Amino acid sequence: VYLLCLHHQDFERKFDVDDPFVKQDLQWSLFSNETFEQRFKLKHPLGSTEHFGIYGSSNGVLCISDEILKPKSRIHIWNPTIGKYRTVPLSITDDTKFGYIALQFGFNPVVNDYKVVRMMCMDNKAFAVEVFSLATNSWKMIEA
Numbered sequence: 001v002y003l004l005c006l007h008h009q010d011f012e013r014k015f016d017v018d019d020p021f022v023k024q025d026l027q028w029s030l031f032s033n034e035t036f037e038q039r040f041k042l043k044h045p046l047g048s049t050e051h052f053g054i055y056g057s058s059n060g061v062l063c064i065s066d067e068i069l070k071p072k073s074r075i076h077i078w079n080p081t082i083g084k085y086r087t088v089p090l091s092i093t094d095d096t097k098f099g100y101i102a103l104q105f106g107f108n109p110v111v112n113d114y115k116v117v118r119m120m121c122m123d124n125k126a127f128a129v130e131v132f133s134l135a136t137n138s139w140k141m142i143e144a
Helices: none
Strands: 002-008 025-034 038-042 050-056 062-066 075-079 084-087 101-108 113-121 127-133 140-141
Touching: 062 101, 084 127
Parallel strands: 050 101
Antiparallel strands: 002 025, 025 038, 050 062, 062 075, 075 084, 101 113, 113 127, 127 140
16 A cells, blocks of 8 residues: 655755746655655656646546646546556536536445546536546436
8 A cells, every 4th residue: 555645856855835946846656654665756647747636546546637627627547556547538518618617536336437526517506417437438417
C-alpha cells in the first residue's frame, strides 16, 4: 500500500510559494504508508502536474481532470502503480448550459466496475447527473 503525493523534487529545499519556478519542479511519487519513504517517482500520464486535480480514488486508481472543471473538461482514469490511464469519452449531454460541474469517482464491487459521477448545475438550480462506467466505456444520464 502506497501514499500518492504531489511534492517538490527537493524535500529539504525552502522555497517561496510565489516563485514561478516552484510549480515546474513538482512531481508525483508513491511513498510507503509505513515508513513514509519515497518508493517510486511517477510520470503524470498527461505530461504535466499543473492544472490537474484528483477527483477521487479507489483501489489505487485515480480520477483526474482539470483543476477548474469546465463543460468539456477531459476526464482521465489513471492507475499510477502500473502506469496506465484511460481518457473517458466526452459525454453526449449538451452540458454547455451548466455553470457548475462536480465529479466523484468510486468502485462498485457488486458489478465490479469503476464509475465516474458527473453532476451539473445551472444558476436557476436545474440539475443533471450522469454516470460513466469503465466496464462499458459509456455514459448514462440519471433521470430524476
